[in-house]
Amino acid sequence: MTRHGSRLRTALTVLIAWGALVAPGLAGSPAAAGTSAAPRYGPVMRVASGVTYREFSVAGSQGTARGHLLTVDLRDRRVSLDLLHPGAVGARAPLSRLADARGAVGGVNGDFFNISETQHPGVEPTFAAVGPAVAAGRVWKAAVPDGQRFGPALPPGTTTEDVLGMGADRRVRLGRLALRGTVTTRLGRLRLRGLNQYALPVGGVGAFTPAWGSVSRVRAVCGTDTDRAAPCSTDTHEVTVLRGRVARTAGAPGSGPVARDTVVLVGREAGAQALRALRIGDRIGVRYGLATGAPVPYRFAVGGFPVLRNGVPLDGLDDRTAAIRSAAGADAAGRLVQLLALDGTVEHRPGLTIAELARLMRVLGSENAINLDGGGSSTLALREPGASGVTVRNHPSGGVERLIPEGIGVFALG
Template sequence: MTHRQRRFGAGRSVLSLLVALGTLVGAALVGAAPAGAAAEWTQLATGLQYRQFDIYATAGKTHAHVLSVDLRDPRVRVELLYPGAVAARATVSGLATAQGAVAGVNGDFFNITETQHPGVQATGASVGPAIAQGRVLKAAVPDGQRFGPVLPPGTSTTDVFGVGTDRRARLGDLTLDGSVLTPEGRLPLGGLNQYALPVGSVGAYTSDWGSMSRGRATCGTDTDRAAPCSTDTHEVTVRGGRVVATADTPGGGPVPAGTTVLVGREAGAQQLRKLSVGSAVTVQHRLVAASASIPYRFALGGYPVLDDGLLLPGLDDTVSAVRTAVGIADGGRRLYLLALDGAVAYRTGLTISEVADTMRTLGSVDAFSLDGGGSTTMAARMPGTSSVAAVNHPAGGVERPVPNGIGVFAGT
């Protein structure tokens, strides 16, 4: 039994989906095979193939787009697509173009709206941990502060999909291990570049955060993201190991390189108020994997749906939607990236359990659900074209800007 099986318990199977490899009649989709013909893999680059097909599911017929990524090829790699800051967004095609990727899909769920907190601006920052090219960008928000569907039993915002320095893909979880050493003693660090901090904690913000306000971090609670913003807050700016500024409320604007801004709420704010300009402060942080000894080179958040060939127990089998997912096969050497089509004719989509079953049908042993709905996008540079563009129809009619994604980089 695998580590993840011990964590989640035995999975359960659902009715296998009928995957029809013909294309829909009249669908204006890139690279479609002739009506009635079997869908063939289209070679996009070395180690990277694409195809599309119909799925007949509970809510009706939907349409899937799939990328097959061969990580055994040394010319192929997978990296985090992101716009250079945690609290920023861009389209998948724009991110892929800017970073030189051949293809990609959208990534984690994110802080998309703040209707419950008047005057507070949504940050656009993602829910879960993020690592780019081996550098830790952020940690996970509390479970009750996440955006997206209800998490399956046994999962949390710390769950990640990623690729290790050994070039093998895997599922895991990453938790924050950090501290703030002050003249008054050592404080635990409750957050790193997060749009929401645990109640009573201190969070650190670096230049990776971006220029968005840090005020959202003190709104909501660990169990209710709509709860009012805290009125007990404090902020301390640290540079060169010393406090250089303090404020009663979280601020905004870029954090300069070599600078860390500490934001405290409730008990955390009370601890930070003990510091004054000139106080010595040392901030340390890292993300720790529960079971893997090989570091992640790239990782992002979401939640697992398939573990060692078994569907996780408790997956929703009633709500159908347009969705994005990633599957792992061949001992972590092959990926399947799935994005459903958001065109009106296919928008009924799949349930989460059907997504897991689809990924298993494709050959995945493990699978991970990513953000869906209007965020679901697959972009690629198709043969005969010179630019990366969406190959599915985003549900909103245009690509939605997202905080991150999975980018595939490959030789020709």
Template sequence: MTVLTAWVSLVGGGTAWAGAGTGQVAARLGAASRVAPGVTYRTVSWHGGHGTTHGHLLTVDLRDDRVSLDLLYPGAVGARDTVSGMTERQGAVGGVNGDFFNITEVQHPGVRETGAPVGPAVADGHALKAAVPDGQRFGPAMPRGVDTEAVFGVDRDGVARMDRLSLEGSVRTEDDDLPLSGFNQYAIPVDGIGVFTPAWGRVSRKRAVCGTDAHRGAPCSDETYEVTVRRGRVAARSARPGKGPIASGSLVLVGREEGARELRRLAVGDRVSVDRYLRARKARGYDFAIGGFPVLRGGRQLSGLDGRTAAVRTAAGLADRGQRVYLLALDGRAAYRPGLTLTELARLMRAVGSVDAFNLDGGGSSTLVTRSPGSGHAVVRNHPSGGAERAVANGIGVFSGS
């Protein structure tokens, strides 16, 4: 079995190497440079099965009280922006792109992409959305035993973790208590009812009733219903999901199949309340969380990772009992880099010091930026595929006070 050596601590700059037990050089770290208190940046090189690839690494020390992580997002769930744009607007000192998202809709004529992410999202302690059904996700195949509820985040005790966030909630009417199965999601489970809040944004809700729990490209449901609830009472009804901003103090309920039949029973003026929250498995709650899937847990690769397909990758890792975070983005195809398989990504994240590691969206989305405190301009450190940043659904932002 190949065993990777530990990274050499650098004093005053220089480079460090990680090698295999055979003596073959496997990876190289460039000299670290300070971005802000508790945050450093350096380059990474790794020789994988498809050739040498290059990446960019932020190391974040959460033991420093001036440092924190939070969600970068465009101000709405159903929207996209560049990592540099979100970093500048939110005042982060660094960031990487985040979750996979609803980017193309070739299977559903007349339905536009929403830009909404696949997994759960929590920003500044507030839940923004829950996970879509597994069959509705975008991205590569996940390892065995993992689903779309997987998150990487920082809990309320300031500890970085990999976890799962499950939606729990109900729609309470004057006559019934109905299960809630969606929360600001671009795909609602078959027979389900989903709630959309003002955080969803302006984009159409029609995509939410397309596909099935097992097949993203299945036709849109022909049995749907939408109810607008304003200040606790039904204010409007429609046979089709709508679009446009949702007013403050209002909610929109969208149902499909059995969920649509239940919503159709409501009349204008009926009282309705909606309870919703994201339940964590390992923590009492999260200040920040983002979707993706784990590739390394307890220093071991997860079973079922793809070891054949090389691609440009973005990942987040953690060490020191969740007090140290590593954010990695590879150079893209425009830089003629071959990328890594998921098994190679897990090995690289372990080599740079991660005990646990989490795969994020890659390909043309992979982006890592830094911004000097006091500067309004974020610098893209990697070379994104296509030669320019792609607008993405969200990202991980690094925040640091002086």
């Protein structure tokens, strides 16, 4: 638990319960994974100690797909993973720039994100990711309500809180990170329903920290828990808490950077009513964390929806709509990680269905895997030995790198 500021009393506690994993099965066996043909692989390139790259092609239902694969061996202590981001939750940049800024040897794009606000004219888009994120062991953001997400339909039994991450034990597994937080006031305690996210639950109160950046917070009160395009709420209130006391109040969410030792609370409907009762100078305690119930801290986590669990594709995966896709997965031990992006050139643009992606990840060696943002966001980059920076290895379907809010970075010492 980490204190955010000397008197703000903001706890940053990240907990995850690692799910039980089955023993390794027939990884690499097309018949076992349900595919009709094995991938055809190109030569292996050693990127760094414990990191390799290769291209491959595989037959899909709508044509041949070309893929790009980074394999990361976490048994090598010189290798690690972490979240790539541009320094603010609501900002974005090309994957190659994010990787070079952190000195990563490779990476792939991350979660789906709030790419536009055409449904809310005049509202500034935030470009924040859908799901939770942990960077360098610290809470970065929480998940928006399921009905506010961007991307393909969630498989049954999954939520926006699902993640793939690496724990302090250097093992990568699926998990689920739920926000747990409170706002303590002279009138009692309020449940915290949001953290650095572009959409708050109806009736909720959300917290925005300096990690949010300077983008407007208005989008957080737009839509509903079941309809992303619903109108923005007109019943809102904002409270700025500086070093544990109410410093300012406003009738609507604002914009601009959140200062150090400051948390901005935004409420809508019932949450707004509770915040209106606060007065300048009131003492406020804000505590939050992401938890699943077991005291194993995440060092890194990224959102995305599971497609493969314990070597078995999830029920209800779309087997009709093919697209360019990205994915991340790990073997049963959580030590061998696969990062994948498909090629977006014209001849390969049909891509794969999500069901085909799940089977492919199994063939490539994953026991557990998530689907990441796809289409024009699908990007995989690496730094060749001796090079000063990374190069993009796949061809993004838009012709150029898309600006993204986060990615998965691979770091190596040798």
